[in-house]
Structure formats: structure tokens, C-alpha cells
Amino acid sequence: MKKIFCITGMAMALMLVLNITALAQDEEVKVRNANEDPDPVEVKGFKKENLFTGGGVTASFYSGGSLLGASPVLGYKLNDYFDAGVVVNYVYTGSRDVYNYNDKLRQHVYGPGVFARAYPIPFLFAQAQLEHNFTNVNYTASGSARISEKYSASATSLLLGGGLSTGRAKGGTTFFYLTILADVLKNRNSPYVDLSVDPNTGAEKVRIVPVLRAGVNVGLFQKRYNRYDPEY
Structure with missing residues (x-):
């Protein structure tokens, strides 16, 4: 009799544990979903989960020089x-044979900018970026034809x-990217x-240097359970 009572008690205890576990799982699902309304949550105005950070590195190599930056x-x-x-x-540029053979030009560039990107499809985008850069230049001459100098521009x-x-998926802002850009204003500074000078006439020639940038976008304040995903 005691054995039957013990088995019955154990069975009841097991059923109680299973019921509590089931209730806990149901409650956990409610917390995970964060909203029982089947309609998506519509938040108007500024959304901090739309912010992203990251950035890129710049690398360009051409005859007699290089360009590196972040x-x-x-x-x-x-x-x-x-x-x-x-x-x-921030960009560092190094060039040689600018005016004379074996002369050197080193410059440090820094400044702010704004950009905009358009994504006709998730993995392809067009970009426009406006910058105003400040340049510190150090020119080292190789002979007597010119003198070494420093200047800012x-x-x-x-x-x-x-x-x-x-892939820029809907509801997310984290991805890797690769861009190719060109400065269409062609300012000599x-x-x-790439700035070159005709040794006979002294005329300057400005050529656009294609700029490659590889980088990453990292989404900020992304919701852990995809609350803002359009599928919910």
C-alpha cells in the first residue's frame, strides 16, 4: 500500500513539474514575441534601431604613388x-617623380563629409559623398630645379x-560592402x-584617380527578437 501511495505521489509530482515547465515555456514565448498582436508594431518618427556605424578603408595605387585612408x-x-x-x-597620399625625377610628395588629409546611398536591389547600391578636406603637404626636392617646401590647402x-x-536585408543594417568612387570636381588639391606638370609648358594636368573602399555597416540598437522585422 505504501508502495502504491509512493508511486502515485511521484506521478502527481511529475505531472506538477511538467505543468509548471509547460507554463514557463508558454510565458517565455510571450516574452520572446514581446507582443501578442499579430499586426506589426508601427513606430513613427526617429527610430534608434535604424542607426548604424562602421566605415571603410581606402586604397588606390597608381604609377609613382599610393593613397591610403580610413x-x-x-x-x-x-x-x-x-x-x-x-x-x-583621413587620407594619406604619397607620390614621387611629381616635378622632377625622384622627388617626393607626402600629404595628410582630414575632414568631414556627408553621404547618401540608394539600394535598387539589396546587394547593389549607388553612392554620393560630399567632403571638405584639409591638406598638409610636405614636398621634398631631389635637385636644384625646385626647393623643398611645406604648405596647407x-x-x-x-x-x-x-x-x-x-545584402542589405529589410529590417537590418549590418553587411559588408565594396565601392568604387571618383571625384568629379577634380580640384587640384x-x-x-593625380596632378602632373608638363616640363615644357609648365601646364598642370589633373586626372581622376578611381578610389576603392571596402568597409562594413554595423547596425546599432537592433532588437534581439526581430520585433521590427516586417515578417512579424
């Missing part, structure tokens, strides 16, 4: 097709181009042009 960004996803943001730019650049991304 550009951290802070952006905002306007909608499923457009992003916009601000960028802080500034220039506004408008970079236009496009790129590929690993721009870090994105």
Missing part, C-alpha cells in the same frame, strides 16, 4: 532603399560611384586626383 561613419536608414549619414575622413570633393554589398 573613414568611420555614423548613418541612418531612411527606409528600405535609402541610407544617409556623416563621415570623418583645402578642397571640396564630390565622390560619385557605386558598389556591392553582402583633392586627395583623389
Whole structure:
């Protein structure tokens, strides 16, 4: 009799544990979903989960020189097709044989900018970026034809181009990207042009240097359970 009573008690205890576990699981699902309404939550105005950071690196190599830099960004996803943001730019440029054989030109460029991207499809985008850069230049002469000098300058650049991304999915802002851009303003003080001088006439020639940038977008304040995903 005691054995039967013990078995019955154990069975009742097991059923009680299973019921509590089931209730806990149901409650956990409610917390995970965060909303029992089948309709998506519509939040108007500024949405902090649309913010993203990240940035890219710059690399361009041409005959007699190179261009290297970094550009951290802070952006905002306007909608499923457009992003916009601000960028802080730093670029180092090194060139040789600028005016005479074996002379050297070193410059450090820094400045703010703004950008906009349009995504006709998730993995393809067009980009426009407006920058105003300040330049510190150190020129080292190789002979007596010119003297070494240092000077500062500034220039506004408008970079236009496009790129590929690993996929800008709806509801998310995290992905890798690769862009190719060109400074269409062609200011002689721009870090994105190649400046040469005709030794016979002294005339300057400004050539656009294609700029490659690889980077990453990292979404900020993303909801853990995809509350803002359109599928919910």
C-alpha cells in the first residue's frame, strides 16, 4: 500500500513539474514575441534601431604613388532603399617623380563629409559623398630645379560611384560592402586626383584617380527578437 501511495505521489509530482515547465515555456514565448498582436508594431518618427556605424578603408595605387585612408561613419536608414549619414575622413597620399625625377610628395588629409546611398536591389547600391578636406603637404626636392617646401590647402570633393554589398536585408543594417568612387570636381588639391606638370609648358594636368573602399555597416540598437522585422 505504501508502495502504491509512493508511486502515485511521484506521478502527481511529475505531472506538477511538467505543468509548471509547460507554463514557463508558454510565458517565455510571450516574452520572446514581446507582443501578442499579430499586426506589426508601427513606430513613427526617429527610430534608434535604424542607426548604424562602421566605415571603410581606402586604397588606390597608381604609377609613382599610393593613397591610403580610413573613414568611420555614423548613418541612418531612411527606409528600405535609402541610407544617409556623416563621415570623418583621413587620407594619406604619397607620390614621387611629381616635378622632377625622384622627388617626393607626402600629404595628410582630414575632414568631414556627408553621404547618401540608394539600394535598387539589396546587394547593389549607388553612392554620393560630399567632403571638405584639409591638406598638409610636405614636398621634398631631389635637385636644384625646385626647393623643398611645406604648405596647407583645402578642397571640396564630390565622390560619385557605386558598389556591392553582402545584402542589405529589410529590417537590418549590418553587411559588408565594396565601392568604387571618383571625384568629379577634380580640384587640384583633392586627395583623389593625380596632378602632373608638363616640363615644357609648365601646364598642370589633373586626372581622376578611381578610389576603392571596402568597409562594413554595423547596425546599432537592433532588437534581439526581430520585433521590427516586417515578417512579424
